[in-house]
Amino acid sequence: MDNLKVAATERSPEVDFDFERGVLRLRGESYPEDASTVFGPVFAALEGFLADAGRRAIEVEFDLTYFNSSSAKALMNMFQMLDNAAGAGAAVTISWFFAPDDDTMKEFGEDFSEDLEHVSFKLVPVG
């Protein structure tokens, strides 16, 4: 399967999914008019990857400075999908990046990770 690479726009984050290394990264701001155009391809690629991941390791990095409510819902769906995969045996790591002065973004990371049971979750201050 091919890697997924989508450049950032003013309202959507950069998406970089390196299948070889098993690294998925979302970086930037996310407030698209239609969340499905941004997250649809990411979900499809992630599903494809996890379907034959087996016990492979996957690292997912969220480096977002701003997102709207639809994006938040999409992120939570992704968290659950990853937790299910981890429950089925994949080694999943999620890194949640936040600027040190952005307490709310840190809190969102904490809140969103509440339901994770099998994923190894890291809060990473940046900048």
Place this chain on the structure above:
Amino acid sequence: MAEFNLFDAEERTLEQAEALRRDVAGSPQPVRDGLDALIEAYGRSVREQRRLVKVSDRLQAQLAAVNHELGRRKAEAEEALDRLTAAQESLVQAEKLASLGALVGGVAHEINTPVGIALSCASHLADSTARMRELFEADDIGVDDFERYMATATDTTNLILANCERAAELIRSFKQVAVDRTTSERRKFDLGAYIRETMASLGPHLRQAGHAVSIDCPGGIAMTSYPGALSQVLGNFVMNSLIHAFDPGTIGAIAIQVDQPEAGRVRIVYSDNGKGISEENRGRIFDPFFTTRRGSGGSGLGLHIVYNLVTGPLEGSVAVEGGSAESGIRFVITLPLVTTPLH
């Protein structure tokens, strides 16, 4: 009192579901599995809802903060604009006073001549009369004396009369120009006559240096507009020609030509044959504070005020033409014959 809880109903539903789970503990496996899955999904959904509410609360708070900031900046910008407008108005006012000062100076100079002649005639007449009185009291008036006195009296009274009339006429026309400049009244006037009056009031400045002024304006062009503004425009052009166009000692020419390119409008072309203006400066001369004489009395407001007067109350347009070095400068003003009355 119970603490307010946004998700009170959801939590109670979950509690009831848990109770139900205990109640149906004896049901078949698929029923219990189905219920477990439902409870699990509902619980997750409520947790997600809590987070989403938090996310959108935060976004709305940010939006409110941005709006607030926007409002503050807008108020700031408006205040700055108000201050700028006030400053500009006071500058225009100051310029008006300054040009009025020049006008008063001109008036004094111009009236000095006829008043001076009338004065010396009157004192000559007084001397002759005193001498006649002495002769009369000594009962010693000869026919020659009387004839000489009569000739002197006729000459001097004629001169006194003519010069006082000249002075009165000058005062009349200056008064009109001065009134127009200070009151900015909209009225009907004859363009050619008004241009000539204005140029006459500037006469002393021009004649001193010996510059030639020609005015070419068809008779009978009636305008209903702001003559004071027009006179201020011409005054600024003339002062600029004197200061910027002609070197001291050189004798220049100034021309004002008026025609009517279309019905209802009039074109006034002011030109001098002085030093002109460089191409790069030409685009900036109407800018406020643009001057090539900073430090030696230029404030760079003259032509800016001209621009404001022409495009403002006079409802016309003004452009500078030509003026490549040595061929002088040309200002072309186009005005409507009748401006819109205010209210």
